[in-house]
Amino acid sequence: MSWDSHYALLALPVLARGLWITIVATVLSFALAAVLGLLIVLAEMIPSRTVRTLVRGSEHFIRGTPLLVQLFFLYYVLPYLDVTLPALGCGIFGLGVHYAAYLSQVYRAGIAGVPPLQWEAARACNLTRTQTWVHIVLPQALKPSFPVMGNYLIALLKETPILSSITIMDMMGEANTFGDLHYRYLEPVTLVGILFLSIGLLARWVTGTVYRLLSNPV
Amino acid sequence: MTATLIDLAVSMGRGLAITAWLTMGGCALALACAFLFGLGRVSERRAVRAISIGYIELFRGTSVFVQIFWLYYALPAFGILLSPMVSGIVALGLNVGAYGAEIVRSAVGAVGRDQAEASTALNLTRWQSLRYIILPQAVPRMIPVFGNNAVELLKATAIVSLISLSDITFQAQQFRIRTGQTIMPFIVTLLLYFMLYLLILHGVRRAERAYALPSGNRPS
Amino acid sequence: MQPLIRIAGLSKSYGSSRILDNLSLDIPAGQKVALIGPSGSGKTTILRILMTLESIDSGQVEIGGARLFDETATGPAYVAERRLRPIRAQVGMVFQHFGLFPHLTVERNIVLPQILNRVASEPEARRKAMELLDLMGLADKAAHYPDRLSGGQKQRVAIARALALQPRVMLFDEPTSALDPLRVNEVLQVLHAVARTTDMTMLLVTHEMSFARNFADRVLFFDHGRIVEDGPPDAVFDTPRDPRTQAFLRLSSQGE
Ligand SMILES: Nc1ncnc2c1ncn2[C@@H]1O[C@H](COP(=O)(O)OP(=O)(O)O)[C@@H](O)[C@H]1O
Ligand SMILES: [Mg+2]
Numbered sequence: 001m002s003w004d005s006h007y008a009l010l011a012l013p014v015l016a017r018g019l020w021i022t023i024v025a026t027v028l029s030f031a032l033a034a035v036l037g038l039l040i041v042l043a044e045m046i047p048s049r050t051v052r053t054l055v056r057g058s059e060h061f062i063r064g065t066p067l068l069v070q071l072f073f074l075y076y077v078l079p080y081l082d083v084t085l086p087a088l089g090c091g092i093f094g095l096g097v098h099y100a101a102y103l104s105q106v107y108r109a110g111i112a113g114v115p116p117l118q119w120e121a122a123r124a125c126n127l128t129r130t131q132t133w134v135h136i137v138l139p140q141a142l143k144p145s146f147p148v149m150g151n152y153l154i155a156l157l158k159e160t161p162i163l164s165s166i167t168i169m170d171m172m173g174e175a176n177t178f179g180d181l182h183y184r185y186l187e188p189v190t191l192v193g194i195l196f197l198s199i200g201l202l203a204r205w206v207t208g209t210v211y212r213l214l215s216n217p218v
Numbered sequence: 219m220t221a222t223l224i225d226l227a228v229s230m231g232r233g234l235a236i237t238a239w240l241t242m243g244g245c246a247l248a249l250a251c252a253f254l255f256g257l258g259r260v261s262e263r264r265a266v267r268a269i270s271i272g273y274i275e276l277f278r279g280t281s282v283f284v285q286i287f288w289l290y291y292a293l294p295a296f297g298i299l300l301s302p303m304v305s306g307i308v309a310l311g312l313n314v315g316a317y318g319a320e321i322v323r324s325a326v327g328a329v330g331r332d333q334a335e336a337s338t339a340l341n342l343t344r345w346q347s348l349r350y351i352i353l354p355q356a357v358p359r360m361i362p363v364f365g366n367n368a369v370e371l372l373k374a375t376a377i378v379s380l381i382s383l384s385d386i387t388f389q390a391q392q393f394r395i396r397t398g399q400t401i402m403p404f405i406v407t408l409l410l411y412f413m414l415y416l417l418i419l420h421g422v423r424r425a426e427r428a429y430a431l432p433s434g435n436r437p438s
Numbered sequence: 439m440q441p442l443i444r445i446a447g448l449s450k451s452y453g454s455s456r457i458l459d460n461l462s463l464d465i466p467a468g469q470k471v472a473l474i475g476p477s478g479s480g481k482t483t484i485l486r487i488l489m490t491l492e493s494i495d496s497g498q499v500e501i502g503g504a505r506l507f508d509e510t511a512t513g514p515a516y517v518a519e520r521r522l523r524p525i526r527a528q529v530g531m532v533f534q535h536f537g538l539f540p541h542l543t544v545e546r547n548i549v550l551p552q553i554l555n556r557v558a559s560e561p562e563a564r565r566k567a568m569e570l571l572d573l574m575g576l577a578d579k580a581a582h583y584p585d586r587l588s589g590g591q592k593q594r595v596a597i598a599r600a601l602a603l604q605p606r607v608m609l610f611d612e613p614t615s616a617l618d619p620l621r622v623n624e625v626l627q628v629l630h631a632v633a634r635t636t637d638m639t640m641l642l643v644t645h646e647m648s649f650a651r652n653f654a655d656r657v658l659f660f661d662h663g664r665i666v667e668d669g670p671p672d673a674v675f676d677t678p679r680d681p682r683t684q685a686f687l688r689l690s691s692q693g694e
Contacts, residue, residue, distance in 0.1 A: 002295065002296065060412075060415075061408075061412055063369070063415075064369065064373075064411065064412050064415030064416070065373065065408045065411040065412050065415065066372075066373040066374070066375075066376035066377075066387065066411055067373065067376075068376040068377055068379070068380075068387060069376055069387055069390070069404060069407050069408055069411065070408070072387070072390070072391070072404055073404045073405075073408065076394060076400040076404065077400045077401050077404060080400055080401065158280075158281035158282070158283075159281065159283070160281075161281050161283035161284055161287075162283055162377065165380055172283065172284065172287070176287070179291065184295070185287070185291035185292045185295070186291075186292040186293075186295035186296075189284060189287050189288045189291060189292045190288065190292060192281075192284050193280035193281070193284045193285070193288060194280075196279060196280045196281050196284060197275075197276070197279040197280050200278075200279045201279070332533065332535060332537045333537065333539065335489075335491050335533070335537060336533065336537030336538075336539070338489065338490065338491060338526070339489050339491075339526075339529075339530065339531040339533075339537070339600070340530075340551040340554075340555070340599070340600070340603065341523060341526040341527050341551070341555055341603065342551065342554050342555075343519075343523070343554075344519070346554045350550060350554065351539055354541045355539075355540065355541050431540065431541055432540075432541060432543075432583045
């Protein structure tokens, strides 16, 4: 047995349908991660040791345990707590929370990179704490974070096939179902790999271009 | 109740052993690939460089999830049948090794050019320069990042449960199906992974200390 | 007599700028040569080529009768590594920025290259290292790591490390110009002592004119990748013929 182009061609439209779900899940969960990640960093500013320890601890826990198990947890346990989310909702929430724990690190590094003099200058300009954060610190902290965030966006994209394990029909879900139907996985699974490779290259190009435009506005 | 707890403990214990083997096997292969292709990436030979770049891009570009499934479900189309364990170790090792290769490359690149030039001036061979001058300075830089990769590998081992390897995650699922309980098996599972995670962090910290670059006086 | 170093028709460019311009030069064994001239005139480049660290566009270099380059379709290329190593064994170099190995102690910096080159056993290599460190006035620093040394101490370790391999040719590229002015003398004294006590061939790039005069049997003045003045120190320093040399020496004597 070897590569069957005709069969591969049959699989393509099915995968395209899954690709749509993959993209929706990637965009939504990354948006969630970006916001949650920032909230995590800001929550740490609350002057309370308990809060800080709790935030840091949860972050470690989320980064230290497999996304798959976290998704299973959401998918199988939430219904027992009378929370009903559709599978896709579970998936997006799980991915978003997981990557928030990474993006918070990125933000933190960005904030640490803002020179102390900037804080002092803001103080000298008589800005309030909030004004200092919004107008002085965050703009300078976020800009160098963008390329790293781009890397995480691509990493998140490549983790979406895991969603198929909680019955979401993303590209991988479609590929597996199609394979199950015909007892033949080579073509659909290879095509998924090729599609990821292409999207990754495209995304790298897009994020590179966006970052270039942001760093030297025309 | 106690019977259920014993059941849980026994199956989780079995799963833990499988997860530990997968992680160690995967890390060993990843480490080998990281050095092989990371150094290949900066080789003088074009062909070696091209092969290394191809490997790195291929395995970083196509999700580890897809790779595991490909090895287990698609490879048989070419008459190659791998057990779930072997599929898992090979896919995890090759995938994380590709990320590791980039770490090796950048750590070696971060050692100053003057070090390679001084080695040439002292008539060391390329191998001697790599072995005694460049790597001892590059390895300490690699260790913390390798540690992060080991954690990623540990977490990715859970995927192998989907190709019916009876690791922790698989055992939790089986237990759920057997008993209808959900909260307990998944909490235990998360805690077990978290424990392994802390273990890796601890190991990395020790390795960092063991390989730390000297600074200041050596007690004489 | 056959010169130890023979450089013939050497040219090298970076992009459109010519770094070495059809340069030819013979150096007999044992000669102490000072290379002087404005910065950017190609002095470092010539030393780096002799140390096989830099490619060339055309020409040939021989050390001890052995060629460094093969003619290929794309111009001269260094001969195979296997043939290059015995040539390199005859040449040592001291860099402007030391190039000490930060992960090795001072002693180990000197011992390891000897062992890897198989010129000494471990105990011999250590004895040699201590002897040289003594000569450099650094015996008490043997167990230190380089980051704890001053620039002058680092450079003396680098000199000891190169000498330990007993090369026939030593190349010094501005060994004192990265140093604190107060530390310059300690290195110059060591260089002077080495120059007086060995029959090694030495090429020294320096901006220390009075030292160059004391140290050298022969002075080369470089300008724009050419040698524009070549002679014994007294002749070059006291009665330079080329107007560029005259101008340069006038400027550098103002600086001193
Ligand atoms: N890697 C390089 N790329 C481009 N130009 C270089 C490079 N290395 C040296 N040069 C140029 O070559 C010229 C000669 O350099 P060098 O031999 O270091 O001069 P010197 O040691 O006499 O100051 C300088 O103009 C320098 O800018
Ligand atoms: Mg120079």
